[in-house]
Amino acid sequence: AQSVSQHNHHVILSEAASLELGCNYSYGGTVNLFWYVQYPGQHLQLLLKYFSGDPLVKGIKGFEAEFIKSKFSFNLRKPSVQWSDTAEYFCAVTPSGAGSYQLTFGKGTKLSVIP
Amino acid sequence: EAGVAQSPRYKIIEKRQSVAFWCNPISGHATLYWYQQILGQGPKLLIQFQNNGVVDDSQLPKDRFSAERLKGVDSTLKIQPAKLEDSAVYLCASSKEASTTQYFGPGTRLLVL
Numbered sequence: 001a002q003s004v005s006q007h008n009h010h011v012i013l014s015e016a017a018s019l020e021l022g023c024n025y026s027y028g029g030t031v032n033l034f035w036y037v038q039y040p041g042q043h044l045q046l047l048l049k050y051f052s053g054d055p056l057v058k059g060i061k062g063f064e065a066e067f068i069k070s071k072f073s074f075n076l077r078k079p080s081v082q083w084s085d086t087a088e089y090f091c092a093v094t095p096s097g098a099g100s101y102q103l104t105f106g107k108g109t110k111l112s113v114i115p
Numbered sequence: 116e117a118g119v120a121q122s123p124r125y126k127i128i129e130k131r132q133s134v135a136f137w138c139n140p141i142s143g144h145a146t147l148y149w150y151q152q153i154l155g156q157g158p159k160l161l162i163q164f165q166n167n168g169v170v171d172d173s174q175l176p177k178d179r180f181s182a183e184r185l186k187g188v189d190s191t192l193k194i195q196p197a198k199l200e201d202s203a204v205y206l207c208a209s210s211k212e213a214s215t216t217q218y219f220g221p222g223t224r225l226l227v228l
Contacts, residue, residue, distance in 0.1 A: 004157070032215055043118070044158070044206070044219040051215070090157050094215060102148075102171060103217060105157030
């Protein structure tokens, strides 16, 4: 079975600082990878996803993530955060091509951006 | 388009009582999921439906949890009897058949006293 590890529980940044949130997964085969975001009081929303092809994936609101297969990693980045990026971020994985779309989530990283 | 709807949004019950949650997926979405999210953790899949059939319920505690999607649209998740450790947010998600993008509802926050 697959598993996801998110290294940081809570990250606090000042506005305009750069962001990198770590995500590592464990699975023996090929995977699809996702980052979901949950803004305060809102639903989980898809930020970006990787299925295949270019390992650098761009998502909404200026976020991007890079899939490094050799490191089993899918880190989320943003060059300059805003106060509105304050949210909880979840990395998730599903085996690809298995006909099953069951997401396995990490524990989440809470991001607080200070104005 | 309308998103995934869930009700109630909040529920407080005492242990050993029963509770039911309702989910209405996005129109046309054949696949429906129920997740449990305990405080401080990521969502954990409980059950996945494809139309009105169960695809995977391997992580559903079947001695107390049950779920159905009789007409392949709405779904209900029931807990009977509830335990203290069932306190969590119960999330419903849906996706188009053969799509891996899941859209989540607002969740039902359950507190068991």
